Amino acid sequence: MRKIFLIVALVNAMSALAQTRPDWENPEVFAINKENTRSTSIPYATEAQALKNHYSNSPFYKSLNGNWQFYWVDKIADVPKDFYLEENYSDNIKQKWKKGEPNQTSGQSGWTLMPVPGNWEFNGYGIPMYVNIGYGFTINPPFIDRNDSPTGAYRHKFEIPKDWDGRRVYLHFEAGTNSMYVWVNGKKVGYTENSKSPAEFDITEYIRPGSNLLACQVHKFSDGYYMEDQDMWRLGGINRNVYLYTTAQTRIQDFFSLADLDAKYKDGLFSAEVNVQNYTQKAIAQTIEVSIVDKLGKKVFSQNQKVDIASNSISTAKVAGVIKNPLQWTAETPNLYNMIITLRDDQNKVIETTSHRIGFRKVEIKDGQLLVNGKKILVKGVNLHEFNTNTGNVVDSATMIRNIQLMKELNINAVRMSHYPQSPLWYRLCDEYGLYLVDEANLESHGLGQGESNIAYFDEWQNAHLDRMIRLVERDKNHASVIIWSLGNEASNGKAYYAMYEWAKKRDKSRPVQYEQAFWKENTDIVCPMYPSWNQMVDVSKKDIGRPYIMCEYAHAMGNSMGNFQDYWDLIRSSKNMQGGFIWEWYNHGYKTKDEQGREYFAYGGDLYGYNKQNDGNFCMDGIISPDLQYLPHTHIVKKVYQNILFESKNPNSGKVTVINDFKFIPVTPKDHSFKWVLQKNGEQIAEGNFEVTIAADSRQDVQLKLPKIEQEAGAEYYLQVFAYTKNATQLIDAGFEVAKEEFQLTGNNYFVNKSKDGEPVKKFEEGGWKLTFVANGVTYEFGKNDGLRWVNGPGKDYxxxxxxxxxxxxxxxxxxxxxxxxxxxxxxxxxxxxQTKFDGVDEKNGAYEIRFTVKPVGVEAExxxxxxxxxxxxxxxxxxxxxxxxxxxxxxxxxxxxxxxxxxxxxxxxxxxxxxxxxxxxxxxxxxxxxxxxxxxxxxxxxxxxxxxxxxxxxxxxxxxxxxxxxxxxxxxxxxxxxxxxxxxxxxxxxxxxxxxxxxxxxxxxxxxxxxxxxxxxxxxxxxxxxxxxxxxxxxxxxxxxxxxxxx
Structure with a gap:
């Protein structure tokens, strides 16, 4: 009885504790009054506006980016009381941190200005902390260290346009720091956790015409931080866009389109589900029109669907049809169509319209292989964190486009979103330019271990895990570039991950789901290990494992690295199920700064005031691109091994070369590529030529090069080098850019032959029994019998x-x-x-002299x-x-x-x-x-x-x-x-x-x-x-x- 009483008392105590916990230390509270995540879209007034899809052109959109009032504290308890109330707001805050000034790392900042988007640590407040595994405070989920709990209070005035009167208004954060409270005009609107997914609030009942006050309390740490133990810089602040948008009292709440292909991979199978939300107190009948427009502006599909919506509810309109022989989307052929969704009232008047670019493609797993549009693809991938060397994890469009340009230069075709959903703009760009994406939930609890002590096994954390997966899928479900969902990274394989897998498979049947920590278990469609040993890979390469094998992380590119990358791909190409992987990683995450002497350098963990904080040193400097987006020495091997045109030759002396088109969907033709060969003798070019080939996708062709006759000659060697170049400029790559190359050594000659060293016989002199001197062709060499070569005189003296x-x-x-x-x-x-050096003797050899020594390293059994x-x-x-x-x-x-x-x-x-x-x-x-x-x-x-x-x-x-x-x-x-x-x-x-x-x-x-x-x-x-x-x-x-x-x- 006593034992039962104690258990009941403990349960009651825990229940009471849960009720008294703050939201930011309660894993069962992760969203208050937050809208369901939906596909990223903005309403427009006309279809013409929607077709262009520039947010700023919509009369229903208002950006809130800019300088906001800001108050930083190092302890959550010190947040200014009632700062969100209008009577405590002042328009006189003008102070702003200036670059070059030291950061404030403790205490309270007072009111100042902070850019949104912006990281605190890069605008004067707090310590940027780089951690690979761990949290920077004592692990005790769901509790944080309240004595080290940086928090930012934000205030920002905004105007509601007059023509928004009577409409619904939504406040949208593309992301925030780990958790955040939101107030409008002094009234609490809601709460969010999850630093990498959007938070949207319906603020219709909180606003008024004219001026309004938005306030936010942003926490760097919360219980949600235990699910965000990613290998990255831990930064605070609102790091993505913030905006308002407005809708009528009925609106397009969300949509899910499927632009699939038929079983023959020829015709497009299109379907869409459009949710229409009615906020009025009466039932309404309206019409949804879904159109598909090609790049020339021609409608290739249009269908209307009446939808009846009960009061204060959501109804779904469904459309479907066949598009004959559409241009297909792949990373090689990123053909997109504009899908326009228009909501009309019962008088056929446009209420609102929106758009999303879609691509027709089919992703499936057959016979243990990942297929896109029926073809086995090779994943020439890389892992990408949000990063900018000057601004932290605030990434602008120019940086994103530069990243894609470099990826295209390096023949990269796939990116794993490590380890969280990134800016919505990134996905639009990947749709446009063509990159395969593995989209990953913002989940990693590495620091809690991989066993049953991990929170993924605990009941009170289940919904928090599932919520992150739901928000990932719902935001990005319409992007052609997203071909795989990932449940997260290094977070054990607790029961939460089985639930997430089941939900994702039910919600979206068009994409596989992967999870590295599932290993070979049933809650991953792809075996996606990280850093398998070489022996493991060799073993897998010899088998049919029944599933695709795509490494979610491999080729760790830290420092002077990227050895054996060619070996990786020789093995991958020999295997049925191996299909590539994602290099760890894209960036070296170093922040550009200066030391006390004004010398520029890239800071890593332990720098920037962080030496006495938990940090993992230079482990963040492990990418194939510099922090400022330049090539590194090992960048080039990625481009070479990932190249999409390969060359082979069994007998290069004959000039016969096989050109392999490793593109899976596009031919290599004289229209697109030019080829050049160069013949070298002893490093110098002696002949060159150009050639053309036409090769179907995923095919090969022999080419006969017109090489000059190679003479047998001692001391000579020959190399044949072959190059491929772009013929035409694209949006990202210049004409004439080298995309592929190979080198072949011709056989039959020996460069390393003994070469005569003629001259007068060498003269020898011996002095004092300890020194030997030799004179040859005006050069004097002096050797000590105890230490070897000591001195040279004549030509070469003092060189x-x-x-x-x-x-x-x-x-x-x-x-x-x-x-x-x-x-x-x-x-x-x-x-x-x-x-130790021992003299072994001297001998004359055909007019030259041989001086012999034995050198024995001290303490090593070698000589x-x-x-x-x-x-x-x-x-x-x-x-x-x-x-x-x-x-x-x-x-x-x-x-x-x-x-x-x-x-x-x-x-x-x-x-x-x-x-x-x-x-x-x-x-x-x-x-x-x-x-x-x-x-x-x-x-x-x-x-x-x-x-x-x-x-x-x-x-x-x-x-x-x-x-x-x-x-x-x-x-x-x-x-x-x-x-x-x-x-x-x-x-x-x-x-x-x-x-x-x-x-x-x-x-x-x-x-x-x-x-x-x-x-x-x-x-x-x-x-x-x-x-x-x-x-x-x-x-x-x-x-x-x-x-x-x-x-x-």
Whole structure:
């Protein structure tokens, strides 16, 4: 009995607590007096206005964007009392934060001005906090930390147009911060939670003619924040548009159109359900007309439907029909039609009209594959957060269009809305320009774990989860670009997600639903893992798994990364069910700012007053595009691997090349694309030509190129390079833009042959038993028996300020840190500085001299047999053999030699892969050639300093001053080289990452040259556990290579 009494008492106490909780700590309260979410639309007075669909042209629309009065507090309890009352409003607030002034990070701001849309932290108030996993306060759902609960009070006066009298008026927030109360003229209108979905309120009963006062209390944190633990900057403020719109007492409340295709993917099957709402006290009979207009203005469908609406209720009008052979919508062919919906009264007078662009397309899963319009598509995708380097998560139309332009340049065809619905304008643009979207509910509770302790399993949180899915689908259901719904991200697979899946499948039968945390369970139509291991992928590629396999996140692009991207796609293309994935991610989320010295840099987690707050450092700097929308070194590999025109050749010497059209819906024709081939000999072009092809979608064609005859010649090598370009300019891409390329090495010749080094015999001198001197063709080399090469005189004197020493280390990349390589391999860093050198002897070889040493790194069971050959022509060949003397050595990150030269030798020329940096597992986007650049430009300024500037497959290099003097290095096999102004130790953070930026690294006053046989790949599976693929790592017991140093006079 006692146990039963205690349980009953506990339940009663919890019930009482729920009743006394504030709304913002009550998971069962997430919307008060809020309208149901509907498809984004605005009413217009005429069909002509609706056809253009420019909101500002509607007499029924009024933007409220601008500067609002604002009062910021760091504790919710300190919000000014009754600030929303009209008697407390003043028109005299003029103060506004000025850019460059420090942020207020505690206390109260007093009344000031704040832009709407706008983030507090980018307008003077609060600390921008970047967190990957976690909340920034003690986890105790549904409670927040009331001592750290930033809140903003807003006030804004607005006018109601006179011709809106007698009509209904709605207040629409495209989104707000985590939760918000709304008042109009001192009366509470309602409450909303969900920072990324719209909040709409019917304010008809709260307004009056003329001037009105809108007030909002916006919370950065609430119980809803436990469902918004996304990997992103946590920012406050109203970050999207706010507007009013008005309707008559009967209105088009919502609509759901389906522009499908028949079973033969030929004719369009159109249907629409239009909800008509009647606010009057009597039943009304009205007419809905739905028309479809093509891009030439021709109506291809029109149908009327009478609808009877009872008083204070909603009725649904349904129309349907067949459109013969419509132009179809895909990401490659974004053909759109305007759907116009008009509401007329019983006298046939237009009450209101609205429009939405639609695209005819069918999305389905058949035989374990995702099909669009009957074709298996490849998802060449990327994940996208809302971001602007200057304004936080307030994104304007110019930024959106620039994003789409870059995506098109990089052959990206799909975007996952990570991890929330984004601005409605984005979806309109994706409809227009053609991108496949995975639209995702604003749900992530990563910080609560994946098991049954997650709130997704708790009854009191069920409706809050479902509400977010409903609002996602209802807002975006009419967009052609949305081809998949996603239940959320990293939020466990509690019972809430089964309910969400069931609701979505019932509401919209035209789209699949996916959820990563469902893994292989029944509440996902697509297996959509994130960062599967390589072995897992190989295993899946060999099977028919019965469902599409599309990675929701892969190729984590943090720092110097994106290795093995070509390997990913070689595997994907070999599989039945694998159809691609979404790179993590698009942006490097760094905010442009300046330090105390006025130096610009991109801030990441822990910067901007946030070092003592929970933060995840530079983990937000993990994109393929810079914060200011520029290419990065690893951007190019995305463009190359995602390209839609591919080239193959089994015998490139013959000039026969197969051109593959990887577009699924459009042909490649001379009208749209031009092609060019280039033949190189030893890096220099010796022939070129143009060709044309006509290839149907998803087909291939052989082309015979008219190559010149290739002669067998020692010391020569040939590469055939093929390029495809746009023929015509589009809205986003210029004519002549390179869209695809490939390179083939011709066989039969050997570049690396021994080249004669003639001259007078080398002279040898020995001094004091500890020093050896050799003179060859005017160059003097001095060797110490205890330390090797020490000095050069004659041509080349003082060029080299640090003679070549064995090097096994690189500055750890972010991926190296992720797998703890900086710890596991750290012995090789010491081995590069601490070593013992033993003289092994000297021998004359046909007039040249060979000087032999053994170099033993201290504390590592390995050695380097080092042979210098002073050649008769004055050059010096360095031959190095690495041997492991133990089976227990860690992976060798690098094997090569490190030099330094005077800084005047800043002109860098190399024959190898270029022009940008490349690595053993990220080089297929760079082609062989003779490339030139300045040493100061060879290091990329990664946001956290790390390894940079490498070039692979290098045959030779020169470093010269402006008079042409300098050095030349020629490999006896392909080399891996870099020439920068940064020493390895300057870029090496040590055992743990530092709060450091590239601006903090002081360039060396010398040229730092690395001449290597190899370094490990940069990797690209993830940034927390996975090394490079095995073929890009080095565990061998022995490696040997050589290079020859000579001087340019």
């Amino acid at each position: 080299i300020t640090k003679f070549p020493t064995p090097n096994f280390w690189r500055a750890p990349t972010d991926n190296d840190f992720g797998e703890k390589a900086q710890q596991k391999m750290r012995v090789w860093e010491a081995a590069s500085y601490l070593r 380097v047999k080092l042979v210098y050959l002073v050649n008769k022509d004055g050059s010096l060949t360095v031959d190095a053999t690495y041997r492991a003397l133990s089976d227990n050595l860690p992976e060798l990150p690098r094997f090569g030699f490190n030099f330094e030269l005077q800084n005047r030798f800043h002109n860098f020329t190399w024959y190898g892969r270029g022009p940008w940096e490349n690595y053993i597992d990220r080089k297929f986007d760079t082609f062989m050639g003779i490339w030139k650049g300045d040493v100061k430009d060879q290091a990329f300024a990664y946001y956290r300093p790390q390894e940079t500037g490498n070039k692979t497959d290098v045959r030779w290099l020169t470093l010269t001053d402006d008079s042409g003097k300098g050095i030349r290095i020629e490999g006896g096999q392909p080399l891996s080289v870099s020439a920068t102004n940064y020493r390895i130790e300057d870029l090496d953070a040590g055992l743990t990452k530092k709060q450091q930026h590239f601006k903090d690294v002081i360039p060396a006053k010398n040229v730092v040259l690395n001449v290597d046989l190899f370094q490990r790949g940069v990797a690209g599976l993830d940034a927390w556990q996975s090394p490079p693929l095995d073929q890009y790592r080095h565990f061998g017991k022995e490696y040997r290579y050589n290079f020859t140093l000579s001087y340019i006079q």
